[in-house]
Amino acid sequence: xxxxxxxxxxxxxxxxxxxxxxxxxxxxxxxxxxxxxxxxxxxxxxxxxxxxxxxxxxxxxxxxxxxxxxxxxxxxxxxxxxxxxxxxxxxxxxxxxxxxxxxxxxxxxxxxxxxxxxxxxxxxxxxxxxxxxxxxxxxxxxxxxxxxxxxxxxxxxxxxxxxxxxxxxxxxxxxxxxxxxxxxxxxxxxxxxxxxxxxxxxxxxxxxxxxxxxxxxxxxxxxxxxxxxxxxxxxxxxxxxxxxxx
Ligand code: URA
Numbered sequence: 509x510x511x512x513x514x515x516x517x518x519x520x521x522x523x524x525x526x527x528x529x530x531x532x533x534x535x536x537x538x539x540x541x542x543x544x545x546x547x548x549x550x551x552x553x554x555x556x557x558x559x560x561x562x563x564x565x566x567x568x569x570x571x572x573x574x575x576x577x578x579x580x581x582x583x584x585x586x587x588x589x590x591x592x593x594x595x596x597x598x599x600x601x602x603x604x605x606x607x608x609x610x611x612x613x614x615x616x617x618x619x620x621x622x623x624x625x626x627x628x629x630x631x632x633x634x635x636x637x638x639x640x641x642x643x644x645x646x647x648x649x650x651x652x653x654x655x656x657x658x659x660x661x662x663x664x665x666x667x668x669x670x671x672x673x674x675x676x677x678x679x680x681x682x683x684x685x686x687x688x689x690x691x692x693x694x695x696x697x698x699x700x701x702x703x704x705x706x707x708x709x710x711x712x713x714x715x716x717x718x719x720x721x722x723x724x725x726x727x728x729x730x731x732x733x734x735x736x737x738x739x740x741x742x743x744x745x746x747x748x749x750x751x752x753x754x
Contacts (some may be wrong), residue, residue, distance in 0.1 A: 520599055526569050572601045575677040579654065585670035587611075587663070593620035597650030597678060599643065604685040604752055607631065608675065608694045609651045610725065611663050617656035617748035622649045623726075630726035631690070647683055650675065652697045668697055679716070686751050688744075691725030710744045712751075721748050 520529040570578070576596050582588055596619045607623075615625030622633045635643045643649075653663040653671045663671075675697070679687065689695040695703040698715050705722060715719040723744040729737055 514671045522708050555726075567681075569680045570677055572597075572678060572681045575674060575681055578677075579674050582654070585653075585655075587653060587657060587666045590658050591655040592617045594654050595620055595622050596652060596654055597648060597654075598622055599648035600645055601648060601682060603648040603682060605641070605647045605648060605748065606679065606682055606684040606687045607635075607647060607649045607690055608687060608698065609649070609655040609690045610693045611651050612656040613660050614656065622651055626730060627725070627727040630730055634726065634741065634745060639749055646676075648684070650678055653692055662693055668693075672697060679718070684718060686748050687715055687720045689720060689722050689749060691728060694697060694725075709740060710747070712747070719751055721751075 579594065579596065582594060591612075593612075593616075595616045609623060609627075609631075612622065613625050613627070615628070616622055622628070631649070632643050635641050635647055641647060652675055653667050654674065655671075657663050657665075657667070687698070689698050692703055692705040695705055695708070698720060699713060703722065705724065709722050709724055711722060713722065721744055723741055724737060729741060
């Protein structure tokens, strides 16, 4: 590109970046292709036309992709030592509904996706049969820790602390209408206190301005499939559906 054409463009770009900074944007994730195209002079005219809605970053929020990149090949806690795969999350990054579980089990560790084992089958049943939603299109699913605790033990406090910043950033990036905490560890992590799940399931709470429903973990329903427990989860998801329709 001729220098005479380049200078006003660079000036405009600089002003645009200053404008974005004033608006509170802290970064603009782009694909490597974009820079290659800039060098070849084939970059899109609009700065953000190469960004998908999920890639747009606003007010100190990162996109989900940026959060995953920051997590990288994490070794921040001892769970990294025994894992096969980091289980970041799956589903729609723009979903109105996010489920937060505890941590990957053997199947999830093997495949790299959350809730793909027996508990996952139960969760899918709750979403698809109980709520008439589509798991991949209508929800996003993740866990409080992204690596499998050995022998499926509960995640320990230091492991939760190391992983929690990534959960928080995931929720900030998705900004759902409703979060459902599945079981005591997820509820306690999100509320920052010891939650007696039997007592508090079915009640609404708030997480960073987002409605938070507490319910039983699907694995608990598999272990204790009483009518009372199944009814309880049914009641809880009915409340969630009502909130989503508002
Ligand atoms: N249990 C969880 O809490 N999360 C999973 O991903 C699978 C089972």
